[in-house]
Amino acid sequence: MNFNNKFDKKIISFPQMGNLYIPVCALLKAMGADNVLLPANNKQTLTLGTRHSIETMCLPYKMNLGNYIQALEMGVNTLIMFQAPGTCRLGNYAKLAEAKLRELGYDFEMIVFDLYGGKFKEVINKFSLATGNKSMISALKGIRAGLAKFNALDKIERELLYLRPREIKPGKAEKIYKQGVAMIHKSESPRQIKEVVDEIMSRYSKVNIDKSKEILKIFLTGEFFVLLDPFTNMNIEKELGLLGVEVHRQIMLADWIGQSLIPKIIRKIETHKERAIRTAQPYLKRIVGGECIESVGDAVYAAEQEVDGVVHIGPFNCIPEILSQCILPHISRKENIPVISLLMDEHTGKAGFMTRLEAFVDLMKRNKKVMQIA
Amino acid sequence: MKIGIPRGMNYYNFYPFWHGFFTFLGIEPVLSSKTTKKTVLQGSQLVVPETCLPVKIYMGHVLDLIDNKKVDVIFVPSHQSIAPKIYNCSKIRGLPDLVRNVVKRNFLLIEPTLDKSEKKQGLYEYLYESVAPLGITDKKLIKKASKAGWEYQNRFNAMMRSGMKLDEALDCVVKGKFVEHKEDDTGKYQINVAVLSHAYNLYDEKVSMKIFKKLEDLGIRSYIAENLSMDEMKKGFMVLNTHLYWANEYEVTGAAGHYLVDKKIDGVITLTSFGCGPDSIMVERITRYAKRLSKPLLNLTVDEHTGEAGFITRLEAFTDMLLRRKRESVIKSLSKQFGERKEEKLVQNRT
CATH class of the missing domain: 1.20.1270 (Substrate Binding Domain Of Dnak; Chain:A; Domain 2)
Known part of the structure; x- marks a missing residue:
């Protein structure tokens, strides 16, 4: 089927995830697309998404679906879905969301970015398809x-x-x-x-x-979407920061983009994933999809770096994160590092969440004192 | 030499192969006892509550092998992918890693990996990894043993396709027998139902709560995915307008596609364990198409807290509904025939 002529004028929108909208907007603008920017993820997005998805679905899908419904209500007719490397349920999401939205009676077209194996060309092709732009120069300009x-x-x-x-x-x-x-x-x-x-x-x-303040240092690791979207992770970085903890988030947007788009030969430094595979070896020997190996590897790496603790976050019912959640207590005991796993879903309350964080920070502080005395 | 095989997860699909393979090499496979309440309890203490029921049970079986059967070599395979880019669920992929991290006992873990997406991780590498820690490294011998394993597996598959029960089929296979199931049951049952789930849910009596026996007591003949050939299941994917994504999707989506358009089948039952990621997506798709094809569908979700009474009630209600539906369609077709005959008579009278 030729999608190109379905709508005379394409109005594009894409799901929100933290700050991702800024570079994507720049790229779409450079290619001359008519782009509708959604409001940042909020309560309404979550409610819409939850209402129209299966109960055991994970939070990122619910957010994406909520975003799509909001976008279609705003008059958008072309939706973009990102599919990063990794083999959890993510590969099903584009199809599932499309079927659900059609069932709800919306008319639109969906463009799926398949990043399996890191194909730079694929991204440009798909962007050209989305924007109707054939000029390579403006595409490169946008990417830059x-x-x-x-x-x-x-x-x-x-x-x-x-x-x-x-x-x-x-x-x-x-x-x-x-x-x-x-x-x-x-x-x-x-x-x-x-x-x-x-x-x-x-x-x-x-x-x-x-400058003289005693600061705890923690690694924040876990599932990609929850890690990068402040609404979904209840602004965990800010809350930890206010409790006097320096957060080292293990996935930064630029790193991730570099690792998933730039081919292996050009890259010189060890990527986050390669490091995780190396450090996770005694605990997790295989890549099992999602960000499981990253979570496990980061926890071991944190112990090597003498960090005070690891905060592991993910959506409820994420298959790979359940696995890492089972393995992390073992690492915590063996490597002697405090680890806390926080899984979020639409029912997670902020108060309970904060209590657990505060307790964890207290524990790390006490730990540090004991270590200093000894 | 003994090797312990937990009675869970892939056991229900591949045990005949492992049995043939290991016995050929002079290794005696030892199975854990059938799932009991204690197995579930012990297993679920080891992993986080969100883990799905079959994995919890698997952990229980590993403990049972070490504590009760006194085996110190445990075989826990990791089936990563069965074809390029067709992966299994993360929990199946990381099963040995999970066992290594949560089971705090002294034992030798044998963890072969089957990954068809990688170049050098095919069947023979998988089999080599399975026996190399036990001191068997002769590759030719392993190849021969693999053939013996396939013999068992093929016999088992054929018996399952002919409609034999799993327990009987496994019994026959282990004894080296091949019996074709030849029970003629036409007209014996009023209703035919397809029961779809993964083998580790369906044949574990603790998980499925003896669903086959319950259905039979209600006068229902049940069909399963094992009754179908690979081609039929592949066609099923086309019916549901999808393609293979999960390694163990054939037995659910593929079979559902076949049975949803099968006129002989009156209704479809799916059985999933709570929190199963792949199943949640498969069932969503099946539900959508069942609605379109107007085939009655019952989705059952189980976890370790599921009560048997509620389970029976739902099955009974579904059966009642199917019976009423069938009766209605019979009456409709009868009245149609009757009506036609009446008209014929009228026509005859006039002439």
Whole structure:
């Protein structure tokens, strides 16, 4: 079937996931697509998604479906779905969502990005299909701007994660970060983006921090979507930061993009996944799909790096994360590192979630004191 | 030499092969006892509550082998993929890793990997990994043993296709017999129902709560995926307008596709364990198509807390519904025939 002529004018939308919208918007804009930006994931998205999906489905699917319904209500007729490498239920989602939306009576077309094996060409082809753009030059321009935005976002986010627990007056760094995100979203050329990053960095340097404060360092690892979407993970980074914990999130957007798109031969450094496969060896010998091996590998790596603890998050009923959840307590005992697993679903309450985090932070603090005495 | 094989997960599909293979090499396979309440309890203490019931039971069986059967070599295979990019569920793929991490006992874990997506992880490598830790490294001998294994497996498959019960078929296979099932039951049962699930759910009496016996008591003849040939199941995928995604999807989606359009079948029952990821998607698809093809469908979900009474009630209600439906269709066709005859008479009278 030829999809190209189904709609005269394509109005595109894509699911929200944390800051992913900024680079994607840049790319779509460069290719001249008519793009509708959805509001960031919120309660309504979750309600819509939950209402129309099976109960045992995982949170990322529910969010995506909610996004699609919101988009179609806003007059969008072309939906984009991302399918990153990894073999959990994700491979079924595009089809499942499409069937459900057709059942609900919407008329649209769906373009699926299949990133199995990291095919750079496939992405460009699909983007051309989505935007109707045949010019390679503008596509490359868009990709360059997108990649620059990925790197810029990572840079200001890393700084925020460093500053947040050390701030004397909490909230200032967060404010600057939010300004930075908005500015990066608005800027167009790589040069402009660089200026924005410099500006934000100089603003960061004016934030008063307590350098002598004793800071706990943790690794935040787990399932990809939950890790990167602040609404879904209940802003865990911020909450931990306010409790005086420096968070090292193990998956950053730019790293991930680099690893899934750039071919193996060009790449020089060890990717996150390769590192995880190496460190997870005594506990998990095979890749079992999803981010299971990353979660397990990160926990072992954290112990090697003498980090104070590991926070593992994932959606409820995620198949690979259940496996890593079973393995993590064993690692915790053997490698002597505190690990907490938090699985979220639509019923997770913030209060209970916070109590568990606070208890975990207390435990790490006590642990550290005992270690110092001994 | 003894090797312990837990009675769970892939046991129900591949045990005949393993039996033939290991006995040929002079290794005695030892099975754990059948699933009991204790197996479930012990197993579920080892893993997180979200894990699905069959995996919990599997852990229970591993413990049973070590504690009660006193075997210290346990065979836990990892079936990664059966064809390029056709993967199994994560829990099946990582089964040996799970056992290694949660079972705190002293034993030798034999963990061969079958991964057809990789170049050098096919059947012979898998079999080599299965016996190399036991000191058998002669590749020619392993090849011969594999042939012996296939002999057993093929015999078993043929017996299952002819409609034999799993217990009987396994019994015959282990004894080296081949018996064709020749029971003529036309007209014996009023209703035919297809029961679809993975073998480890269906044939574990603790999980499926003896569903076959319950159905038979209600006067229902049950059909299963093992009665179908591979071609029939492949056609089933076309009926449901999908393609193979999971390695163990044939027995659910494929069979469902076949039975949903089979006129002989009055209704379809699916049995899934709570929290099963692949099944949740398969069942969603089956439900959608059952509605379109107007075939009655009953989705049963089980976990370790499922009560038998509620299970029976649902089966009875479904049976009642099927009976009423059948009666209605019979009456309809009768009245149609009757009506036609009446008209014929009228026509005759006029002439």
